[in-house]
Amino acid sequence: MVKFAETTKRLFANVFVCRNCKTKIRGLPTKLMKGLIPCKKCGKRRFRPIRKK
Ligand SMILES: [Zn+2]
DSSP, X not given: OHHHHHHHHHHHXXXXXXTTTOOEEESOHHHHHHTOSOOTTTOOXXXXXXXXX
16 A cells, blocks of 8 residues: 555646646646646646645
């Protein structure tokens, strides 16, 4: 289960969701949160970190 946890962490660590169109985007959290990377679909720059319940 440790390996699974690590995999999950890796998969979701750098994934963010667009607040406007909910598209998943991969990128460095620092860049995404600063608005350096626009959404590919709608061009907005507001993202929130993805979280799995
Ligand atoms: Zn978007």
